[in-house]
Amino acid sequence: MSLTGLNLSSNNFSGEIPGQAFINLAKLRTLSLSLNYFNGSIPEAVTILPELEILDLSSNLLSGTIPATLCSSNTTRKLQLLYLKNNHLTGGIPEAISNCNGLVSLDLSLNYINGHIPSSHGMLTGLFDLILWQNALEGEIPASLSRMLALKNLLLDYNALAGSIPPGLANCTELRWMSLASNRLSGPLPTSLGQLVKLQILGLGNNSFTGPIPPELGDCRSLLWLDLSGNQLKGHIPSELAKQSGMMEPLTSTRQLGYLRNDELHNYQCHDKGSLVDLTGIRHSDLSRMPSKMACNFTTVYFGSFDTINNFSMIFLDLSFNQLDSDIPKELGNMYYLMIMNLGYNSLSGVIPAALAGSKSLAVLDLSHNMLEGQIPSSLESLSLSEINLSNNRLSGMVPQLGSLATFPASQFENNSGLCGFPLPLCKKSVVDTQQSKSHKRQAVLAGGVMAVFSVLLFVCVATLLICLCQRKNSTAHNNSNEALRLQGDLFSIWNFDGGDVYRQIVEATENFDEKYCIARGGHGRNFAVKKIRITEDESLKDEIFSHEIEALVQIRHRNIVKLYGYCSTDQDKFLVYEYMERGSLSTILMSNGSAVELDWSKRLDIAKDLAHALSYLHYDCSTPIVHRDITGNNILIAMDFRACVSDFGLAKILSYDASSCTNRLAGTTGYLAPELAYMTRVTTKFDVYSFAVVVLELFMGSHPGDILSDLFCTDKKNTSLEDLLDTRLPLPEAEAASEIFVLLKVALQCLDPNPANRPTMQSAIKKLSAAPITDDVDYLRADLMDTRTHLH
Known part of the structure; x- marks a missing residue:
């Protein structure tokens, strides 16, 4: 047959791949069967197709070993892309793969492959991608990889690799992403890494590296993401790390990145704020297979690619769980776009530099478990932080009462013997007098x-x-x-x-x-x-x-x-x-049992629809689209007639005012933030769509959904029925109201999709809300909200 391409990806095919069907397809160049449910082994007939250039069998249930016939003599020598990721493959990596000297991309990640990385892979001098993360590989990283001068992505994390980083990797000057995290690597960090001027992501966390942090890393002028957490690094934090700030050229990633946020920060198996992995062609649900996910409770997954503007800076810096000492360099405040800074669990001393407030995009700041002294700088009040942890230091004085600092619980400031003021116990008069000029107008938050x-x-x-x-x-x-x-x-x-x-x-x-x-x-x-x-x-x-x-x-x-x-x-x-709204905020009403009972199911449905129409208006009916960026229960005000109104446009982004529509900080309120805000700088209306869904759940549950937001998308989660979620202060709704609430919450769950591209627009959400229930004989109180067979049109 003359067939040259066959793409059957993203279907629901199952069973074994019929090897006999490929015997006569001698001219086949592209074969893609990814994102299906094929099981069994990889047919040998597929591996010996003479003209095959692209073979993508990723995201299936394939098992067994990688056939030794792949790239063997006189067969499949023309192979350029080989994707076998996210299966159940075992055994070693065949040496014969190095015979495919035209190979550009090799991805065997998320399998159970063991053994060593063949040193013969160094012969693949045209390889762009060597992606082997989440396997059981052991041994040392072959020094021969330094001959891969075209290499752009080297992802070997989550294996059992030992030894040191080959210094010759610095010859691979095209590298953009190098992740060797969560292995058994040791020795010092090579100073030659500073030669990787195009490197954007460097992940070396959770190993046993020793010695100092090389100041030469500051020469990596494209570095966006630096994770050195969970090692045995000593010495000071080089101020040179901030040297690239403001000098970075615009960058764009075409890969689908995933930030797996660590929700078990006090678990000593999890020494970081999360992991960045390549999720191109991988289902969100398949991440439950990662052993590290179970230990670290990676319940929050952020999808997306990234692009940066001119004069950008690093956005992620994690040096936690090391043995670093001396002062925190004030130069870190020059990283204007830095979003996450984690220096916790070290031996840092001195004061918290007031200059850190220069990192205007900072959303997560963790300086806990150090030996820091002095007062918390009042300059930090200017930051829009969503997380902060200054606990277990030697800080003193009053907690600054403006900005976001006073909105965090006492646990984030505890075990600082000299620290006082809300949310900690009140300060003594001597402390108040010392800070009177700064504090007499900054009293505790009324709650x-x-x-x-x-x-x-x-x-x-x-x-x-x-x-x-x-x-x-x-x-x-x-x-x-x-x-x-x-x-x-x-x-x-x-x-x-x-x-x-x-x-x-x-x-x-x-x-x-x-x-x-x-x-x-x-x-x-x-x-x-x-x-x-x-x-x-x-x-x-x-x-x-x-x-x-x-x-x-x-x-x-x-x-x-x-x-x-x-x-x-x-x-x-x-x-x-x-405008004066008589009943106050939605959150205040829900906190009061009396007011909450007055807010019956019919009124709650109307409030949800009011909010949907308001957001649709902002996104599509204004002369210039407006993204609110802070939709919360506190910012939904209720009139005497229970009409709901959106308020507080302090963080709103009017999309036409700059061509890039970028934001330089993580704006919004913790618990309502769209997950992609952790890595995206471009403002989109999908931010509000996510927050809308959180408020809808809060409205019908009677309180903020909290951990339920992440649990809803767990693959091992049991059925989630309407009855499980509804506010118990009200009697269960009648059949007609139950069907309406079911449709509404079904839409809300779609709006919570971790991938913003999969969320409906607010216009689409309103159309879905007006859709009639599928059948009249369904018990909507007990029907599974997560059942994909129950579609909304």
């Missing part, structure tokens, strides 16, 4: 029942305030909003009347923003019904950009989005005035 009491005072105040403002607005407002939006002296006002008078009314109504009217604190300031924004020198926005953002918010007109009445700004204060 729980106290927040509810203060909310009542707040609403009374703001009701009076808004009546005054609305009366003045009705009598003097200008018809042209573009003319009204202007910079006038030092006061920026949406209304066309005396801004100074408005300013005085707001200050008087809140008694100069007295703490008794404060219901919460956030990274951008204190929240009253009039939202007061904190201004710092390094966060001041350019007037032109800021005026554009305010103008876009003024033009929003939707019944499910809190109306922005005005904005005032002076040299001392900035604040926004929003």
Whole structure:
């Protein structure tokens, strides 16, 4: 036959691959049977096709050994791509593979292959990819690999390799990704690694490397990801690691990366913040086969590729679980785009450098289990952190009360004998006096029942305030909003009347923003019904950009989005005035048993639909699409008639203001963040889609779903029924309501897909919500929400 290509990938084929069917396909060049359920062994007939260039059998259930006939004399010598990853193959790697001297990519990862890496592989001088991670390989890394001068990706992690790193690997100057993590490697780190100027990802964690961290690693000017955790490295942290910051050229990855976040940080088998693996062509569910996943509870999986802009910096730095000492270099604060910094479990001393606040994108900061002294720098208040751990040090003074620092539990600051202030016990007067200039305006966050009491005072105040403002607005407002939006002296006002008078009314109504009217604190300031924004020198926005953002918010007109009445700004204060919502936030309502019971199933369905319509409007019906980026239960406000409105656009991204639509920080609230925010800089509407789903689950469960978010997608998870998830404070819904809730939660689960490309848009989600249930005879309370046979059209 003259057939040259056969692609049957991504189906549900099962059984053995029929070897006889390939005997007469002498001209076949491409054979792809990936992402099926074929079992049995690899047929010899497939391995001896003379013209075969691409063989992809990945992500099946194939077992047995790799046939020795593959790349043997006079057969399959033209093979360029060989993908056998994610199967159940055993035995060794055939030496004969080195006969395929045209091989460009070899991927045998996620199998049970043992033995040594054949030294003859060094003959594959045109090889781009040598991907063997998650097998049972042992022995040393062959020095002959240094002859692979075209090599771009060398992934040997999760094996049992021993010995040292061959210094000759520095000759492979085309390397982009080198991961040797989770092996038994030892010896010093070669200084010659600094010659790999194109290296983007270097993973050497969980080995037994000794000696210092080579300062030469700072010469890797493309380095985005550096993981040296879980070794026996000593000495200081080289300040040179930050040398590449701001000098990096734009980078793009075409591979599908996966960040397996470690959720068992106190498990001594897991010495890092997670692992970066190549998931190209691998099902998410198949990761449960990784032995390391069970030990480290890798429940959160982030998918995606990456691209960076000009003048970028490292985004991931993990040096934890070593024996490093001396000070933390202040130069690390030059890494503007650094998202994760983990220096925990070392012997670092000195103070926490205030300059670390220069890493404006920092989302995860772990300095725990060191010997750090002094106070926590107030400069860290400017960071939008989603995780911090400063526990088990020798810190002293008061925990800074602005920004995100005071929102974390006491466990993140514990075992620092001199540290005090919320969330720790109150400070003694001597400590308060020492920090009086910084702290008398920074009191503890009001939470729980106290927040509810203060909310009542707040609403009374703001009701009076808004009546005054609305009366003045009705009598003097200008018809042209573009003319009204202007910079006038030092006061920026949406209304066309005396801004100074408005300013005085707001200050008087809140008694100069007295703490008794404060219901919460956030990274951008204190929240009253009039939202007061904190201004710092390094966060001041350019007037032109800021005026554009305010103008876009003024033009929003939707019944499910809190109306922005005005904005005032002076040299001392900035604040926004929003529509008054009588019942407060959704989270507050759900925390109160009485209020939660009043929120029956019908009202909860309406609230979910209100939120969906609001987000669809923001994404598709505004003159420029807007991504909110902080959809949470706290930012969904409820009116007296139970109408739900989206509020707080402090982190919103208006996509047309810059061509790249990139964000330089991990914005949002922990527990609601889309997982891809860990590696993506490009802002998309799928961020909000994920957060929408979390809020929907919170709405019907009565509290934040927490660990259920990750458990839902576990392959070994038992059936998840509607009855399992519903708020027990309400009686079970009747059949009709149950069917509607079932459809809604089914949509929500689709919106939680770890891969953003698989999530529906908000427009699509609304269409799904209007779809009728599949059949009338289904017990929707007990039907499995995760059953893929129950489709939504």
